[in-house]
Structures are given as structure tokens and as C-alpha cells.
Amino acid sequence: MSRISRNLYGLHVITCEVPANGRTHADVARAALAGGATIIQLRDKTASTRQLLEIAQSIRQLTRQAKALFIVNDRLDVALAAEADGVHVGQDDLPVEIARKIAGGNFIIGASATSLEEAHRAAAAGADYLGIGTIFPTGSKSDVGPALGLELLGQIKQATNLPVIAIGGITADNAPSVLEAGADGLAVISAISSAPDMVAATRNLVTLIEKFRA
Numbered sequence: 001m002s003r004i005s006r007n008l009y010g011l012h013v014i015t016c017e018v019p020a021n022g023r024t025h026a027d028v029a030r031a032a033l034a035g036g037a038t039i040i041q042l043r044d045k046t047a048s049t050r051q052l053l054e055i056a057q058s059i060r061q062l063t064r065q066a067k068a069l070f071i072v073n074d075r076l077d078v079a080l081a082a083e084a085d086g087v088h089v090g091q092d093d094l095p096v097e098i099a100r101k102i103a104g105g106n107f108i109i110g111a112s113a114t115s116l117e118e119a120h121r122a123a124a125a126g127a128d129y130l131g132i133g134t135i136f137p138t139g140s141k142s143d144v145g146p147a148l149g150l151e152l153l154g155q156i157k158q159a160t161n162l163p164v165i166a167i168g169g170i171t172a173d174n175a176p177s178v179l180e181a182g183a184d185g186l187a188v189i190s191a192i193s194s195a196p197d198m199v200a201a202t203r204n205l206v207t208l209i210e211k212f213r214a
Contacts, residue, residue, distance in 0.1 A: 035202025134168025157182030
């Protein structure tokens with residue numbers, strides 16, 4: 001079983017900078033928390049280690065104030081240094097079992113999976129939750145393969161006891177179908193960071209999840 005209640009896996013907002021709108025990682029995190037997001041994940045493929053740590057520390061303060069979880073993408077070293085709640089690793093990152101040895105049993109470790117095999121492997125290695133995607137085509141991440149669709153999401157959900165978080169092209173319009181397919185939570189990037197009103201966009205998705213669970 002996951003170390004974290006599935007109820008905490010509602011809306012998972014992944015931060016990104018939006019220079020065109022003058023938005024920083026902290027801006028996105030602050031707005032998402034104001035809108036009710038329960039997990040903030042920092043993702044930045046270009047920042048230096050020192051820059052990433054500084055960003056992580058600022059978001060850590062925001063999530064503590066909001067009593068929300070804070071996850072760092074890829075970088076276990078930065079996650080530990082910033083006293084984050086956990087790390088999310090992909091197939092090319094530090095293996096889950098190694099991350100677990102380093103971070104210990106109380107640290108959240110999420111793992112990306114794009115197949116049943118990868119999902120089983122991550123669960124066996126000690127992951128706390130699975131990030132499944134990309135579900136729909138998306139322009140937010142350039143390092144992903146073709147869209148997986150909802151059928152595989154449902155198959156992975158049926159094959160594991162871990163919370164399943166869907167990611168990739170998720171919007172308010174298609175969110176209900178993703179939840180119906182078995183997702184325990186939704187992870188979004190541009191649906192929040194590129195929204196005209198980030199707080200309202202977050203609140204809308206949180207409400208959709210709450211209505212589905214009710």
C-alpha cells in the first residue's frame with residue numbers, strides 16, 4: 001500500500017515557467033495552492049542545480065504554509081536538500097529501488113510508467129504512486145512518446161494497488177473521462193500555468209475531482 005492516503009492525490013500541479021506571461025515556478029505554485037491543489041511538483045529541465053534548489057526552497061515554504069505536499073521531478077538530491085516530501089522519477093532517472101535506499105521509507109517516491117511492465121516494475125521496487133502518461137497529446141513536455149489513451153490507464157489501475165496519477169493533455173473538458181477510466185488523481189501543467197486565471201483554473205479542476213468522488 002502507498003505510504004500516502006489516496007485522498008491526497010487529487011490535483012497534482014506541475015510547475016513551469018511561462019516567460020510570455022511573466023510567470024515563475026513560484027507564481028504557478030502560489031496560484032495552484034490558492035485554488036486548492038494538494039500536490040505541487042517542481043519540474044525544470046534547464047535550470048542549474050543551484051537555481052533549482054533555490055526554486056525548490058521557495059516552493060517548499062509555500063507548500064508548508066498551505067499544508068500541501070511538495071514533490072521534485074527527477075532530482076533526488078534537490079528534493080532532499082530542499083526538504084521536499086518526495087521525488088518523482090522517470091524511466092531514465094535514478095531507479096526507484098536506489099532512490100528508496102537513499103531517501104528512506106518515509107519519503108514519497110513516484111514513478112512514471114508507460115506500460116504494464118513498467119508499472120509492475122515500479123511497484124515491486126517500492127514506488128508510492130504511479131504517474132501514467134502521456135494520456136492525450138500534449139505540447140507541455142517534449143520528452144514523451146505517443147499518447148497512451150484511456151484503455152491502458154484502466155489496465156494499469158486494475159493491475160496495481162498503488163495510486164495512479166494520469167498526466168498528459170488533461171483539461172477540464174476531458175478530466176471526467178480520465179477519472180472514470182480509473183485515475184486516482186490528475187497531473188497538469190499547461191492547464192494551470194497557461195490559464196488566464198490560474199487560481200480559477202485550479203479551483204475548477206479540484207471541483208471536478210471532488211464531484212466525481214462524491
